[in-house]
Amino acid sequence: MTEPSTPLMRQYTAIKREHPTALLFFRLGDFYELFFDDAVLASKELQITLTSRNKEKGIAVPMCGVPYHAAEGYISKLIRKGFKVAICDQMESPKLAKKLVRREVTRVVTPGTAADSSLSSEENNFLAALARVEDRVGFAALDLSTGEFRATEFSGEDAARRIQEELAQLRPREVLYGSSAPLFDQQRRGNSRPQPNDGLAGCAETPLDDW
Known part of the structure; x- marks a missing residue:
């Protein structure tokens, strides 16, 4: 600019x-x-x-x-x-x-907060938030248009992989995460865009100050 x-x-x-x-x-x-x-x-x-x-x-x-x-x-x-x-x-x-x-x-x-009737579809419109503390990884997801809420947590060496699988099934429209430690940086190996196998492909990513 x-x-x-x-x-x-x-x-x-x-x-x-x-x-x-x-x-x-x-x-x-x-x-x-x-x-x-x-x-x-x-x-x-x-x-x-x-x-x-x-x-x-x-x-x-x-x-x-x-x-x-x-x-x-x-x-x-x-x-x-x-x-x-x-x-x-x-x-x-x-x-x-x-x-x-x-x-x-x-x-x-944003894709995860839009609740306008013109955006309605047969699929859910989930807004998800990811958090990681040591070897524990969790996420919560809310569909503002229906009120549906989901949350889960995994721990151990395969925690990130299991969260990826959950996200791939959920297909959120937007994901919030702490900007200091993006969850899947290691798996992406330098790629800045969501990859098909990380559960974030096709959704908007919103980094936030750590909570």
Whole structure:
């Protein structure tokens, strides 16, 4: 991401830093706009036009947008594909703003927390959390749409493998884990993306501060 050259882009960049793993829907008038890498990715996944701004200043910023009144449909498509979306709204009327319109993220939607009816399917929509303490590994999973809850724990040398098997059967949409010790780092051997045999393929991963 290039250094922002306008107050608006500096505002965008500051908000984006707070939500680095989510696609940021940034409200500008009647549209939600996406910029930089978010725009490139969203335009491809949503099959919408990719354009740019600030061309006249010699620093073209990739951008794309969707009408705010139709945004939920686009957000649902991204959630189904496993992406996280942060919705940044205008917190005051542009007509009343003295300078730059104040904007804040009002909602973050993730595959594991989406409970909108448009995302319903015959399959569960589990949000799982993993934890590891010495040779003990456990996880808990909740489907927010149905209230179904599951939890289990294993210990010993094969604990990680058994958890992988459980996750492969459960197929959660999103997994939370402590950022200092990702559970399957050793098994992935340097691969940054979920592998088909680790139980996390096809789901969003959300690292959190250790609890």
